Amino acid sequence: MSSIIEVAIAVPLNKTFDYSCAEKVTQGARVRVPFAGKTVIGIVLTHKKISEFENLKSVIEILDHKPILDKPILDFLFWTARYYHHPIGEVVATALPKNLRLGKAAKIKKTIAPVAKITQSNFKTNTEQNHAIEQILSKKNIYQGFLLHGVTGSGKTEVYLHIAQAILNDNKQILVLVPEIGLTPQMIARFRARLKTTIVSIHSQLNETQKLDSYLLAKNIEANVVLGTRSAIFTPMPNLGLIIIDEEHDISFKQQSGLRYSARDLGVIRAKQAKIPLILGTATPSLEMLKNVMDKKIIHLTLTKRAGGASLPKVSLIDMRQNSNGVLSALLIEKMQHYLGQRKQIMLFINRRGYAPVYFCTQCGWSAQCGRCDSTMVYHRSINRLKCHHCGGEEMPQHTCLDCKQPSLEVLGYGTQRLEETLQSHFADTPIIRIDRDSTRRKKAFSEHLRQINTGMPCIIVGTQMLAKGHDFSNLAMVSILDIDAGLLATDFRATEHLAQLLIQVSGRAGRGVEQGGVMIQTRYPEHPIFNYILSNRYTQFAGKLMKQRMQAMLPPFSYQALLCANAKNKQNAEDFLHVVKNLLNNIQINTVEIWGPVAGVIEKKSDHYYFNLYLQSNNRAALHQMLATFHAHIDGLGLKKRVRWYLDIDPIE
Ligand code: ADP
Ligand code: ZN
Ligand code: ZN
Secondary structure: OOEEEEEEEOOOOOOOEEEEEOOOOOOOOEEEEEEOOEEEEEEEEEEEOOOOOOOOOEOOEEOOOOOOOOHHHHHHHHHHHHHHOOOHHHHHHHHOOHHHHOOOOOOOOOOOOOOOOOOOOOOOOOHHHHHHHHHHHOOOOOOEEEEEEEOOOOOHHHHHHHHHHHHHHOOOEEEEEOOOHHHHHHHHHHHHHHOOOOEEEEOOOOOHHHHHHHHHHHHOOOOOEEEEOHHHHHOOOOOEEEEEEEOOOOHHHEOOOOOOOEHHHHHHHHHHHHOOEEEEEEOOOOHHHHHHHHOOOEEEEEEOOOHHHOOOOEEEEEEHHHOOOOOOOHHHHHHHHHHHHOOOEEEEEOOOOOOEOEEEEOOOOOEOEOOOOOOEOEEEOOOOEEEOOOOOOEEOOOOOOOOOOOOOEEEEOOOHHHHHHHHHHHOOOOOEEEEOOOOOOOOOHHHHHHHHHHOOOOOEEEEOHHHOOOOOOOOEEEEEEOOOHHHHHOOOOOHHHHHHHHHHHHHOOOOOOOOOOEEEEEEOOOOOOHHHHHHOOOHHHHHHHHHHHHHHHOOOOOOEEEEEEEEEOOHHHHHHHHHHHHHHHHHHOOOOEEEEEEEEEEEEEEOOEEEEEEEEEEOOHHHHHHHHHHHHHHHOOOOOOOOOEEEEEEOOOO
16 A cells, blocks of 8 residues: 655755655655656655645655664754755755765765774873863763863863763764864874774765765764764764864854855754754854853853963064065064074965955056956966956956056955965075965865975965964964954954954964964054954953943844845846845734845845845844744745845854
8 A cells, every 4th residue: 555755855945745655665765756847856754644635646766775864863954944944855955965865875885994093192181171071071961062162272172082082982973073174184183093983074075975985884873973064964873972063163164055054053953952962162262152151051161271381372463554565574574584494384374365356557546347246356377367256257367457548457465376476585495385275176285285284394384264273283383464454344243253263263373382382463453452352362351342242232142133135137126026025024023023124235246146135133033033934934925036046044144
């Protein structure tokens, strides 16, 4: 006798689909089904006694005889779909490795052996570390969140390793999330060196076969530790006993396309559902987590000193208003010479890749703009092209000005490539290692650069944000931050929080060895209040001040936001769509939710599409979500949709 099953299919519609199935099929298995004239892969969500639809189509093929998604993961995905108001079919698709989505067999190609030989650390954990370890292990069989707030180099990873060992001794699995792929090899190496267990990684530089293997090994409990970037939060781990989220504050835990989830926030939910502890580690806690500490939702554990006797770096400012030396001030060059003379490494941080951000006319002020976006073209010298960093568009640079026809075009400003070139002219004999998205595009390029740096050879490292995170370079004596002024002037309410985090993180790379490191920040705004705190490593006090401001303004984390973004080729269509939505929302009449907009996006035009935003805010999270749910139930029926693309961003960060 055939049964009725409810199937999730990856389409942007808020519903599931019923099919009849002649054979027995288990919940969480994949099935091949006919859908809109094609065959597609879906996941069996439930068995049903009756369907409200007649003439159900039949399942073509059952792909799995054991569930691909077990009950706990399905419950987690349901929660995710509800919270982000996103179709369950698309949520399931986001959670599955591509090969499973495509219908390939759920077979492991290459099994793994446990790490054979481990080394013990040659030091004892200190009092603060011991306290953190004890506290966390005292809650190892229930849900409890911990903010492990330790200054850079205070031995947070050491704490993770001790707790991980205890959890493994109980035969449980561990999920570790790190913000960047660049950090996984380093973290994996440290875990492999210390834990006698099976460890797999999950991140975007693995090929699809490797990704599927890691996923299935975790699912079959053949791997006990999964270490990965944000999407690893969806890995099925039936014996999960601990979740660690390293660099909790990092914005790359938030996915900025498709299902716009926060892997950190979902980490909290997953730990709650699995009734296990969760460690959120960072030197610079997000205001969201500090608010959770205030509300006693999570426990605050602190590591106040650098481990092993290293001291925090000394931070100083270089006033660029008096500088006539270009991008590198005379003082900075002098310091660099000093440290290079001691055979140390130096890191310079500039937040723009390419050669120069502006290509302009010295006669009339014209500058090269992208034709498809509201943005200037960045000059890339190595390929002699102007590139748009928003749409990827490229063109040959002009020789004469398009406006005044004079041959007076020049570059303005610095990107990593131009900085590298300038450095070569000052330090001809010193190797320069540039790390940005262009220099690491090739697979393995990043790890090759890291390997070179880790040899400890004297060198100058030039990099973007990619370098700000977590790396531990023992011969790095000095860090300099060259261009933060744009960040000081930014108007987005989160800008100063992120800038303070970035400054502390970047500074934290310096002086991890025994000698105290130096940090030099070049700025034209040395009296900006943020520096009071950064210079004395007082992130917590600075965060406290920001918290007060947010509370007074009723901004997150003291309220909750959602963003509805619409875009279209036709500007009016995008704006009109949001007006229609706004009317609909106003009719729902939940008066604790404020609605602003529509307003044009910060960059209004991208890739020939115009962007508009509608903001929703409430100090009552349930009310906000109730409104969104009602909106979501009606959205399929709204007109004007065809030519307008839109998305919903819950807890937006940009
Ligand atoms: P974090 O993760 O907080 O940046 P790490 O765990 O990487 O810090 O520790 C920084 C350095 O200090 C590492 O080289 C680590 O081996 C060392 N370390 C950690 N704990 C101790 C300790 N108790 N005594 C001596 N050295 C330590
Ligand atoms: Zn001109
Ligand atoms: Zn463009």
